[in-house]
């Protein structure tokens with residue numbers, strides 16, 4: 001759980017925005033992964049929910065298109081989008097210590113899959129959770 005960028009030996013997962021202008025890598029070593037049903041995640045992604053993985057912010061490296069990133073939020077906590085196509089690429093959270101990566105932008109499959117659902121109280125009315133993963137009404 002060290003926030004160092006050099007210690008990880010895990011293979012790298014590649015991710016990119018829809019248009020390909022912004023690309024990044026992150027070790028295949030998410031500390032946690034979940035499906036978030038909150039209204040913010042639903043609207044940011046336009047989806048029923050956002051599957052995402054959390055990892056120390058320093059582990060996520062934008063490998064191309066850093067100048068094409070648009071930040072929604074403040075310097076500490078924000079969503080990073082591609083300025084050109086609008087894709088949510090990652091979120092910087094928890095006092096800038098962690099990145100939340102929407103799993104849908106990954107090219108490679110992460111070893112850790114979402115283990116639970118959060119903010120189920122805010123779930124889209126038209127969507128039914130059909131798996132057996134634990135559900136939490138609000139945050140984990």
Ligand SMILES: [Zn+2]
Nearest residue numbers: 017019082085
């Ligand atoms: Zn893009």
Ligand SMILES: [Zn+2]
Nearest residue numbers: 036037038041
């Ligand atoms: Zn959310």
